[in-house]
Amino acid sequence: MGQSDEMAAFLRIVERGGFSAAARGSPLTPSALSKLVQRLEARLGVRLLTRTTRRVALTPEGETYAARARDILALIEAAETEVTAGRGRPRGHLRVNTSTAYARHRLIPLLPAFFAEYPDITLDLTIIDRPVDLVAEGVDVVLRTGVLEDSSLLARRIANGRRVICAAPDYLARRGTPLRPADLLTHDCIVLHGLARMTVWPFRDGDRIAALNVRGPVTSDSAEALRDMALAGLGIIRVSEFMVRDAIDDGRLVALLGAEHASEDVPVWAITAPGRHRMPRIRAFVDFVAARAAE
Incomplete structure (x- = not known):
């Protein structure tokens, strides 16, 4: 198993909250996943996860590793999709975060048309009325209205309101x-x-x-x-x-x-982490929402 496969397996454990949940639908058993993390921790010389009887949680070092792993896997995916552009429709899993108001009144009504156009994309939508760290929390796109505070991220103005x-x-x-x-x-x-x-x-x-x-x-x-x-x-x-x-x-x-x-003016922003905005599924989602938001 290569390092990118290890990273993907590690992130699956983190996102599913445990080894048993991560093993469902995977060729690896819970025991194999546990040993994978043990080997990874031994190689790095740090503990990445804390384990309880119910779930696992990231240590500070684990949070850093998970964030960098997401970036690396995103870059690999972007590189592969760029060289195969035009061979198929955007596909894959998309993680989007927005506020309650924007989700209810703007985004959710658009989703049937989005899935009709992009049936190979799946969506994990989190709705939180507070700022989120999209890198640490593994979010691909954040949709927000109003003033932005973090200038290190890539922000595209997709609409103007009042x-x-x-x-x-x-x-x-x-x-x-x-x-x-x-x-x-x-x-x-x-x-x-x-x-x-x-x-x-x-x-x-x-x-x-x-x-x-x-x-x-x-x-x-x-x-x-x-x-x-x-x-x-x-x-x-x-x-x-x-x-x-x-x-x-x-x-x-x-x-x-x-x-x-x-x-x-009340701008509506689509915010992504550097390096991820070129991924076809992210670009397709942002372009779709921007076109409908402008209307």
């Missing part, structure tokens, strides 16, 4: 409709906690942009929860338009202060 202020009709009937930005100071504004910039809403004031600090009785770490609370009549929200466009169109939410609201 934010909208809105509330449910029953809330407005109960509390009144704000007719100018200052009216929001007497309203319940629901915001994301932990992000100071999301509590400062920008409005046009002549030739300048004025910032208004809003507040309300509840905050959340989930933009999707903000949408649900607005639909329940708890208050006024300011979120990406793609999250609420359907609710505004069918009257469940009402857009507010559209003329005064100075919405900044």
Whole structure:
């Protein structure tokens, strides 16, 4: 067994969480996989896994090895697929991470068309409303909206959006409709906690942009929860338009202060680790989502 095969087997153990799970569908038995890791650890002189009765976990050295192994195997795959380009459709397993809101309102509705076009690609979709380390966690593509923080990754802007202020009709009937930005100071504004910039809403004031600090009785770490609370009549929200466009169109939410609201651009990014963006299945996925997101 070559080093690349060892790396692939090691990653299978890590991703499946144990030797028995990794052995299913593999020509290697759990015992053979365990011995493979023992030989690998002996050769490297470090412990890569900690073993319990239920599962295995990576040591710090194991995390480093797993991250580099993913990169190496990705480069091998990219090299092989480049020289055989045109001989077949993109295939293989794809790991994608995105936020709850983007998954629900944009990505998941696209998946039937994606699989119809690329039936040889399988997808592992993780949905987490927090930043992820795509290298350490073995993610191929991260889809995120807003400001990026890690400049060491490759980011492709696949769409531009904007934010909208809105509330449910029953809330407005109960509390009144704000007719100018200052009216929001007497309203319940629901915001994301932990992000100071999301509590400062920008409005046009002549030739300048004025910032208004809003507040309300509840905050959340989930933009999707903000949408649900607005639909329940708890208050006024300011979120990406793609999250609420359907609710505004069918009257469940009402857009507010559209003329005064100075919405900044909300870019949508497809983020990959260096070296992986050329892999056909990753390129096919990003190109597909970018084409639909632009629409």
